[in-house]
Amino acid sequence: MTRTRDHLQRRCPRLGGPVGFSYCRTMGDNGLPCWKVFDCWWEMFDVVAYFKGRLDDETFEKIATARPKPKVTSILEIVEQAQKRVAQDRVTKPEAIQEHRFDHDVHERENISED
Structure with missing residues (x-):
């Protein structure tokens, strides 16, 4: 059984209100996680391990090195x-x-x- 984190919520610094982890992990470019997902969730759980266990190396690296658009x-x-x-x-x-x-x-x- 895979333990989900989708029920967790926190304030989004980009949107200014509460969002669930499910939103953060799917609302980045092309359905990928938001580029700030590591910055926002590291205090609540091991978000790096979470994504390393679910994404291929190339996709993980793309998210880990992503920067915001101007x-x-x-x-x-x-x-x-x-x-x-x-x-x-x-x-x-x-x-x-x-x-x-x-x-x-x-x-x-x-x-x-x-x-």
């Missing part, structure tokens, strides 16, 4: 992801886009009439 790069990636979601929504949910436009137009007219 802030600007991260922000640009988030903007790109948001643009892709909006474009996808236009294809799959055109009625939602139309409702949003209607709500926005009504709000704009209300602001103009208040002046």
